[in-house]
Amino acid sequence: xxxxxxxxxxGSAAGPGQLLxxxxxxxxxxxRELQARTGLSRSTVAARVDQLLREGLxxxxxxxxxxxxxxxxxxxxxxxxxxxxxADLGATHARAAVCDLGGRILAEHAQGFDIRQGPEASLAWLxxxxxxxxxxxxxxxxxxxxxxxxxxxxxxxxxxxxxxxxPGWHGYPVRDELVxxxxxxxxxxxxxxxxxxxxxxxxxxxxPSFLFVKVSTGIGAGMVVGxxxxxGADGGSGDIGHIRLGHPETGPVCAxxxxxxxxxxxxxxxxxxxxCEAGLDATTTRDAVELARGGEPQAVALVREAGLLIGDVLxxxxxxxxPRVLVVGxxxVRxxxxxxxxxxxxxxxxxxxxxxxxxxxxxxALGTRAGVIGAARLGIEELFSxxxxxxxxxx
Amino acid sequence: xxxxxxxxxxGSAAGPGQLLxxxxxxxxxxxRELQARTGLSRSTVAARVDQLLREGLxxxxxxxxxxxxxxxxxxxxxxxxxxxxxADLGATHARAAVCDLGGRILAEHAQGFDIRQGPEASLAWLxxxxxxxxxxxxxxxxxxxxxxxxxxxxxxxxxxxxxxxxPGWHGYPVRDELVxxxxxxxxxxxxxxxxxxxxxxxxxxxxPSFLFVKVSTGIGAGMVVGxxxxxGADGGSGDIGHIRLGHPETGPVCAxxxxxxxxxxxxxxxxxxxxCEAGLDATTTRDAVELARGGEPQAVALVREAGLLIGDVLxxxxxxxxPRVLVVGxxxVRxxxxxxxxxxxxxxxxxxxxxxxxxxxxxxALGTRAGVIGAARLGIEELFSxxxxxxxxxx
Numbered sequence: 001x002x003x004x005x006x007x008x009x010x011g012s013a014a015g016p017g018q019l020l021x022x023x024x025x026x027x028x029x030x031x032r033e034l035q036a037r038t039g040l041s042r043s044t045v046a047a048r049v050d051q052l053l054r055e056g057l058x059x060x061x062x063x064x065x066x067x068x069x070x071x072x073x074x075x076x077x078x079x080x081x082x083x084x085x086x087a088d089l090g091a092t093h094a095r096a097a098v099c100d101l102g103g104r105i106l107a108e109h110a111q112g113f114d115i116r117q118g119p120e121a122s123l124a125w126l127x128x129x130x131x132x133x134x135x136x137x138x139x140x141x142x143x144x145x146x147x148x149x150x151x152x153x154x155x156x157x158x159x160x161x162x163x164x165x166x167p168g169w170h171g172y173p174v175r176d177e178l179v180x181x182x183x184x185x186x187x188x189x190x191x192x193x194x195x196x197x198x199x200x201x202x203x204x205x206x207x208p209s210f211l212f213v214k215v216s217t218g219i220g221a222g223m224v225v226g227x228x229x230x231x232g233a234d235g236g237s238g239d240i241g242h243i244r245l246g247h248p249e250t251g252p253v254c255a256x257x258x259x260x261x262x263x264x265x266x267x268x269x270x271x272x273x274x275x276c277e278a279g280l281d282a283t284t285t286r287d288a289v290e291l292a293r294g295g296e297p298q299a300v301a302l303v304r305e306a307g308l309l310i311g312d313v314l315x316x317x318x319x320x321x322x323p324r325v326l327v328v329g330x331x332x333v334r335x336x337x338x339x340x341x342x343x344x345x346x347x348x349x350x351x352x353x354x355x356x357x358x359x360x361x362x363x364x365a366l367g368t369r370a371g372v373i374g375a376a377r378l379g380i381e382e383l384f385s386x387x388x389x390x391x392x393x394x395x
Numbered sequence: 396x397x398x399x400x401x402x403x404x405x406g407s408a409a410g411p412g413q414l415l416x417x418x419x420x421x422x423x424x425x426x427r428e429l430q431a432r433t434g435l436s437r438s439t440v441a442a443r444v445d446q447l448l449r450e451g452l453x454x455x456x457x458x459x460x461x462x463x464x465x466x467x468x469x470x471x472x473x474x475x476x477x478x479x480x481x482a483d484l485g486a487t488h489a490r491a492a493v494c495d496l497g498g499r500i501l502a503e504h505a506q507g508f509d510i511r512q513g514p515e516a517s518l519a520w521l522x523x524x525x526x527x528x529x530x531x532x533x534x535x536x537x538x539x540x541x542x543x544x545x546x547x548x549x550x551x552x553x554x555x556x557x558x559x560x561x562p563g564w565h566g567y568p569v570r571d572e573l574v575x576x577x578x579x580x581x582x583x584x585x586x587x588x589x590x591x592x593x594x595x596x597x598x599x600x601x602x603p604s605f606l607f608v609k610v611s612t613g614i615g616a617g618m619v620v621g622x623x624x625x626x627g628a629d630g631g632s633g634d635i636g637h638i639r640l641g642h643p644e645t646g647p648v649c650a651x652x653x654x655x656x657x658x659x660x661x662x663x664x665x666x667x668x669x670x671c672e673a674g675l676d677a678t679t680t681r682d683a684v685e686l687a688r689g690g691e692p693q694a695v696a697l698v699r700e701a702g703l704l705i706g707d708v709l710x711x712x713x714x715x716x717x718p719r720v721l722v723v724g725x726x727x728v729r730x731x732x733x734x735x736x737x738x739x740x741x742x743x744x745x746x747x748x749x750x751x752x753x754x755x756x757x758x759x760a761l762g763t764r765a766g767v768i769g770a771a772r773l774g775i776e777e778l779f780s781x782x783x784x785x786x787x788x789x790x
Contacts, residue, residue, distance in 0.1 A: 232717025
């Protein structure tokens, strides 16, 4: 590794890792722009770009037409030089994929799934599924693994932390087990966090403060500030489903065992239970949403009520965090206006106009793929972080 | 060292600025520890330490006794080589100080103050006060200015953004005006944010996720994650006082003009209003708190009710952010058990045990000085950020 600059240490702000980051994000396209952006000399930029080219991390992508004066060769991150294994495990559904290094799905598989079968069986199923997907994607070079699970995760150790709906998973070394099975770096996160990451990179990567909320069988949130997930002290950030809006003794029973949680009234799981109690035919959150879409009055009323309750909690979240964009994902968004309009109504009602003046509230763009694309994105961002790249090039 | 400029470019992860940061925080004390911590070579560390010594940023502080083997010379940040001007402007009260570079107060002054007199009169008063304080502190070399104001601030421009209780301040270039008056870098922030920074550095600087809430005449919150303030998209983060818990048409009128805000029921301002309506003698939040401390039943009931309402909002904040420490500051904390016990009661009732398992809830350690010490800390942290130091040493 050529290091003409004394500051070119692992993770240095203008090391090759940072140059790659700028190229990969699309913020800069030429050597000249890299110079302008980093303040590095022409020769240093040239040497580092050569190193990135030599390592195959970037390639020259033709002449950049946007520049005035002498045309420059555009530099592009080579998204095809490898792939990541990605999966989104839900309570009752799983989606696995092989994605290129731009987060595009090369092959995917989704099916019903029971998280309660525990980590060994789940990871065995995942391994088999991923191996099959890698085969049908033409056996790309697998560089890493990203996984989302429906509960709190200590990101550093990659172990679930007392997840209420994942019996048997508490403290299980999911990350280490993935590393052992695939021999590449692996990253494990809470599902709402990976969905937040997926949605953020799907069109909002310049946004300084971004909030995502997922309303499916369970409810969770993820926050991306300055491009980074906010993880909280115990990996429990975004766990808004178990805020107790209702009475702790007489409120409805939640999947976590407590009473009065937001999720006990406003989640897809709660909708299903209440529709069944009313004699309607609903087994999954999707069934409940379909009933609302079809105009079934009780389903519509319940979906609207869920939107109001979630709007209440989001009023506080938005006042606290002052995000620029709030994306709402999960199954309930598919109930469209019934859900989103009541959520917006309550959110605007409960916040002062200044808090929402510049706020965009949008339904998920990625839909049911937010989790798996976010899991891929988690893997990619960790694998190609400036620190990781500088370490790899130095080592 | 040339005076660091605001808006410094990103520095290198192991440049001299980063070494100074490690020494300043007390995390490392010797050249040997700097080597171990940064991975830099012995000669590079030696050269950078020499540069910091030459610039007078650090000094050698005797032999470090904690190490085994050959004794090493301890390196310490020289907190006496300059000072910052700091002030906390409230709605009705102001505190100004000159602080050393460790955030210790060298001279201070506090008095009743009316923020509604507008920026020109306020800054003229501040300048006169600071010049007097600097004189009584022995005319230390002033390196920067830190200021907290009771409203949202766009940190980059240093201008208040539609502050509800600061007529005449919207868009006023407070930061530029301070730079013009004192010829040094200046930093302006929301008061709850500077208080959060002050409390964070007063004993929690290792905490990954830290939440502060201030309950005085108004209500606000500040969050410090990974050592950095969370500022939000428009400088409006932490503005929880105007979440509408009450009815938007029939709820009590708030100082912001709207109805039903948290602050309209749970702030010191609301307490004063309601005590007056009940025929009791209270003009300021301090009067209301004194009545509660004296056991006046209506005052106690109102303070307890405020604790419950704030506990409600904090339940959502804690579930969302998963902080390790929550510090509660502002006047109402002085009503001690009446306020804190109801706040805790509601917070625990409304969150699941996992969310609060590792959470410490503490009253402010800095009391009425939290704002001014935090303002000093804002100035110090910005002046000596790794980026600012590297830029200054390079320039």
